[in-house]
Structures are given as C-alpha cells and as structure tokens.
Amino acid sequence: xxxxxxxxxxxxxxxxxxxxxxxxxxxxxxxxxxxxxxxxxxxxxxxxxxxxxxxxxxxxxxxxxxxxxxxxxxxxxxxxxxxxxxxxxxxxxxxxxxxxxxxxxxxxxxxxxxxxxxxxxxxxxxxxxxxxxxxxxxxxxxxxxxxxxxxxxxxxxxxxxxxxxxxxxxxxxxxxxxxxxxxxxxxxxxxxxxxxxxxxxxxxxxxxxxxxxxxxxxxxxxxxxxxxxxxxxxxxxxxxx
Amino acid sequence: xxxxxxxxxxxxxxxxxxxxxxxxxxxxxxxxxxxxxxxxxxxxxxxxxxxxxxxxxxxxxxxxxxxxxxxxxxxxxxxxxxxxxxxxxxxxxxxxxxxxxxxxxxxxxxxxxxxxxxxxxxxxxxxxxxxxxxxxxxxxxxxxxxxxxxxxxxxxxxxxxxxxxxxxxxxxxxxxxxxxxxxxxxxxxxxxxxxxxxxxxxxxxxxxxxxxxxxxxxxxxxxxxxxxxxxxxxxxxxxxx
DNA sequence: GCGCCGATGGAACGTCGTTCCAATGTATTG
DNA sequence: CAATACATTGGAACGACGTTCCATCGGCGC
Numbered sequence: 001x002x003x004x005x006x007x008x009x010x011x012x013x014x015x016x017x018x019x020x021x022x023x024x025x026x027x028x029x030x031x032x033x034x035x036x037x038x039x040x041x042x043x044x045x046x047x048x049x050x051x052x053x054x055x056x057x058x059x060x061x062x063x064x065x066x067x068x069x070x071x072x073x074x075x076x077x078x079x080x081x082x083x084x085x086x087x088x089x090x091x092x093x094x095x096x097x098x099x100x101x102x103x104x105x106x107x108x109x110x111x112x113x114x115x116x117x118x119x120x121x122x123x124x125x126x127x128x129x130x131x132x133x134x135x136x137x138x139x140x141x142x143x144x145x146x147x148x149x150x151x152x153x154x155x156x157x158x159x160x161x162x163x164x165x166x167x168x169x170x171x172x173x174x175x176x177x178x179x180x181x182x183x184x185x186x187x188x189x190x191x192x193x194x195x196x197x198x199x200x201x202x203x204x205x206x207x208x209x210x211x212x213x214x215x216x217x218x219x220x221x222x223x224x225x226x227x228x229x230x231x232x233x234x235x236x237x238x239x240x241x
Numbered sequence: 242x243x244x245x246x247x248x249x250x251x252x253x254x255x256x257x258x259x260x261x262x263x264x265x266x267x268x269x270x271x272x273x274x275x276x277x278x279x280x281x282x283x284x285x286x287x288x289x290x291x292x293x294x295x296x297x298x299x300x301x302x303x304x305x306x307x308x309x310x311x312x313x314x315x316x317x318x319x320x321x322x323x324x325x326x327x328x329x330x331x332x333x334x335x336x337x338x339x340x341x342x343x344x345x346x347x348x349x350x351x352x353x354x355x356x357x358x359x360x361x362x363x364x365x366x367x368x369x370x371x372x373x374x375x376x377x378x379x380x381x382x383x384x385x386x387x388x389x390x391x392x393x394x395x396x397x398x399x400x401x402x403x404x405x406x407x408x409x410x411x412x413x414x415x416x417x418x419x420x421x422x423x424x425x426x427x428x429x430x431x432x433x434x435x436x437x438x439x440x441x442x443x444x445x446x447x448x449x450x451x452x453x454x455x456x457x458x459x460x461x462x463x464x465x466x467x468x469x470x471x472x473x474x475x476x477x478x479x480x481x482x
Numbered sequence: 483g484c485g486c487c488g489a490t491g492g493a494a495c496g497t498c499g500t501t502c503c504a505a506t507g508t509a510t511t512g
Numbered sequence: 513c514a515a516t517a518c519a520t521t522g523g524a525a526c527g528a529c530g531t532t533c534c535a536t537c538g539g540c541g542c
Contacts, residue, residue, distance in 0.1 A: 020521080043499065053522030055501075064499065115356060118405045119424040124431070124439050131438035145442060145449065146457035153398025153458075154391055161394070164359045183360040190365070197372035198365050201386060208386065216387035217394075224465030261490080284530065294491025296532075305530065 020052060022060045022070070029071045030107075037170055038109045041068065065116075072113035073122040079103040080129050089133040090222055096129055097155050097218050101162075101211065108163035114156055127152060137225060140232070150221050158214050180205055261293060263301045263311070270312045271348075278411055279350045282309065306357075313354035314363040320344040321370050330374040331463055337370055338396050338459050342403075342452065349404035355397060368393060378466060381473070391462050399455050421446055 018024075028049050032040050043054040043064065050057075061067045079099055084092045104111045114123060131148050139147050169179030187195075187202035269290050273281050284295040284305065291298075302308045320340055325333045345352045355364060372389050380388050410420030428436075428443035 042497085044497085047522080053524090054499085055503090055523070056521050058500075059520065112356070115353070115401060115405060118402050118409065119427070124428070124436060128436050128438050135438065143457065143461075144438075145445065146454050146461060148438075149399060149454065150395055150458040150461050153402070154394045157394025157398040158390060160356060161359050164356060168359065186360070187365070195365060195369050197369050197376065197385075197389075204386065213387050213390065216384065217391040220384075220387060220391050220465040220469065221462060222465070223468045224461040224463070227464045227468040228461065283528085285528080288491080294493090295530085296492070296534090297490045299531075300489065 018051075020050065020056055020060060024050065025057060025060055025067070026070050026074055029067055030074060033071060033109045034107060037167060038112060041071075041109075068109075068113050069117045069120055069122065072110050072117065073120075073125070075103060075107050075110050076114075076122040076125050080125055084133075089136040092133040092136075093130070093151065093222065094215065094218055096133070097151070098211070098215070100126065100155050101159050101214055104156075104159035104163050105166075108166045111156065111160035111163035112167075115160060126156075130155075134225075138229060139225060143228065147225055150224075151218070154217055154221060158217065162210060177206065261291065261297055261301060265291065266298060266301055266308070267311050267315055270308055271315060274312060274350045275348060278408060279353060282312075282350075309350075309354050310358045310361055310363065313351050313358065314361075314366070316344060316348050316351050317355075317363040317366055321366055325374075330377040333374040333377075334371070334392065334463065335456065335459055337374070338392070339452070339456070341367065341396050342400050342455055345397075345400035345404050346407070349407045352397065352401035352404035353408075356401060367397075371396075375466075379470060380466060384469065388466055391465075392459070395458055395462060399458065403451060418447065 025046070028046055029041055032042075032045055032049065036045070041064070043057060047054045047057060057067075061070070080096075082095075082099065084095055087095065114126075117123060127148065130151050131144065134144060134147050134151070165179060165183075166176060169176050172179065174182070184202045184205040187198050187205070190199055192199050266287070269287055270282055273283075273286055273290065277286070282305070284298060288295045288298060298308075302311070321337075323336075323340065325336055328336065355367075358364060368389065371392050372385065375385060375388050375392070406420060406424075407417060410417050413420065415423070425443045425446040428439050428446070431440055433440050
C-alpha cells in the first residue's frame, strides 16, 4: 500500500501516518462500546475499525481487561474534568453525582467496567473527587471512609442499575420504556402477599423521574452527614461549658 | 452403564436415579462458582460434574445467564430466609445488611450476578426485604423509593466491591491481604498533590475492619432517614398549632 | 413384549481472547 | 546511497467458550 509514508515527529518515535497508538486504540474502543454495547468490544471488530489485525493491538495494550479499564478511565477523566470553584460542598457533591449519573447513562458500559476494576485509576479518580467536598464538609477523619463509601456506592449503584437496564433492553431489542414496561408488568404479576412493596412501585416504574429520584437519595445521605455534624457540634458545646 | 435404574416417584415424572433436574444443576453450579470463581461456571465443567454432556443441561435451563440468575436467587433466598420478629426496624435493617454483606463475602460471584440482573427475582427479594423495615420506620410513600434505593445500592455496592477485591485477588493468585497490600502500595505511589485523600487512606486499607466500616455507612443512611422524619414531624407540629 | 417419545450426551459450529511468526517498513550503519 | 538491524504489523492458528443439533437410549403406555 503506497498510502503509507514516513513522517518526522518531534519525539521521533512515530513511524507512519495513522500509526497505531494507545490513544487511537482507546478512542476506537470507546466508539465501539458506545455504538454496540459491552459485547461490541472485540479485538476483531476493533482491528477491523483500525484497519489492522488483532495481533497488532497487543503491542500497545496488554489485554482486553486493561483496554476496558483504559477506555473507562478516559471517559471518567473527561467527566470529572470540571471545576466547581465557589460552590458549597453540598452543591459540589450534587453536581458531581449528577455528572457521573449522566456519564454512565450516556456510556452504560462504564458502570460495569468500574465495578470490575476496584482500586484502579478510574475508581481512584472518582473516590478523590467525592472525598474533596466531603472533607470540606468537616467530616472527621474516622468517618470519612464510611461517608465517601456511602456516596460512592450509591452513585455508582444507581448509575449502574440504570445502565444495566439500558444494556439489557438493547440486548432484548427493546427500547428503554418498552423494557421498563415489561419489568413493570412482571412485577405486577407477583404475589401481593409476598411482594407488597415491589407490587406497589411497579406502576411508578414507568412514570418516575430517574434523575429526581437519584438526587433524592443523594440528599438523604447528605442529611445523614449533616445530622452527624450537628450531634457532634452539640456534644462539643456541652462538654465545653 | 448399569448403575442407572428406574425409580418410582410420587409425582411420577422422574425417570432415573440421579436424574438431571433444575435443582441438581443449580446446586452443582453453586459448588462450581464457589470453588472456581465466576469464570469457573462452564457448561463443560458443569456437565462433567453432573456426568452428562453440555447439551443435556439445556433441557432444564434456557441459557447461561438464566443459570447464573437461578444460582444467585438460590443463595439470596437462603440468606433472606431469616425471621427478624420483635426487632426494631433499625435493627432489622442492620441485621439484613450484615447478612447480605456476609453472603456476598462468602459467594463473591453473587455480587456481580445481582448487578447483571436488575429487576429479576433475586433483586426483587432483596428490594422487598429492605422495603419492609423502611416502611415500618414511617418513611412516607414519596420518599420510599429513594430511601430503599440508597440502602440497596449501598449494601450491594460495598458488598460487590469487597467481592470484586476477592475475585481479582484469586485471579492474580494472591490471597486477600496480599492483594490489598498491592493496592495500598499502588495508592501510596500516587501523586499526593493530585490524590491526597486516596494517599491518606492507603495505609488504612490494610488495617481497617470492612464490616465495621460497612455498618458505619448503614448508620449514616439511617441517620439521614431519621433526620427526615424529625423535620417532617416538626413541620407537622408547627402547622397544627 | 413392543414401540413411542421425551430425555440425554457427545459431536460440531461459530466466535471469542490470545499467541505466534513471517513479512513489512523504518532507522542506523558502512 | 546501499545494506543491515530491528521494532511494528497483521493474519493465521490455538484452545475454550456458549449454543445447537441429532443419533441414541431408557421408561412408560398399549
């Protein structure tokens, strides 16, 4: 193929036009994941999109698991790269939570990728972003881990559930509301004696606002944090007088 | 093989001794998942353990995804089949949370199986178990979904993260504390300017008590619920006088 | 005792992640 | 500028997977 030609690069290591690179591979992976879902990321489909063979990719990425983590990290880093200067810690947490919620909604595969890479860079980024405003709220050291954990798991849990719904709907060839409709119908047919709560919310499943419910949960946790702060302040005040 | 012989069964449908059945398949699947992890469940390994061929299993189970959900449901049902009569709603929630935490710890694959089956029976069981004491706490209808969601996602999130740690450790051939040690070491080497919180908790990772931290998070959410209740009661009292 | 029919289990198919290696094209050397 | 050294490439091949298919078999009704 004569379309290949040499190129002088500042760093000097790049060889060809359109040369394979970690960045190009990750970008193509994200495209593939967004357009074809979690199962759409395949070394064959990826190599075809990059006009190369499956083996070539292994020169830049050690394996599929690392590729998924890298793609995930790229999305997460983009989502968290927003300044929230001047906002209250509560508003920062709410904004952060919504941004993550929307990100996972737009890239459903990110949710499950995160849960399969505990302690890795994308997760650490999120941990850190949540911890900063939590510390700003004055949560004492010994409660920080539990507090951050509560927020982190709630955010990723709800986001992931939403994403799982979307993924499953895609797999079944339904759109989102059709899928929720089928779940709602299945819930309605449960034994009311054994599953009273599930039955009663079956109807809400179709009409409720996911984002609003999500925020209500965040506020619930924030109230718990505030309640701890108040009781701590009261105790300190009592012992001081 | 002459070890097969007929058997008279009350219902009359069973044909052979050791006949294949949904129950036997699920039981064997749980054994396999417990002993060899999430990747250990294979139709080949399963059929070998059941002394049959891979094709025979499809007479009782539609596909692998359903098999995993069924195995998961079996474990979840067992975990939730405990009476908590006489306990306060708070104590019931705490007990339920700990039981789920320990169950996922003992069967790490349950965590990821749950996250891949939103709205299915095992998830509904858990939803219902959490909703019952939440309703008993007097949470009003419009807040129930968010409240139950906060608890549910926190419990499954922390449990799942724990489980993921265990799974990953197994895959890497390390035991749990060695794995946590390697994560802790990786976190320690992060840029302190960019990841101050993560760095500061890196040390705690090895020494902290997972269950205690988990319960602290549950209490945080319970405090949030209680705080909502109090402010609602205050408002009602003010408008009444 | 015989034939029927569902249950069975092993072979086979297509796809996956991954490995391997000959061929390619770039950089360095003489 | 020609020849060599070497990293990158890409396509073939491997083993394992989920799933399908169908010849065979075993228990039941006649």
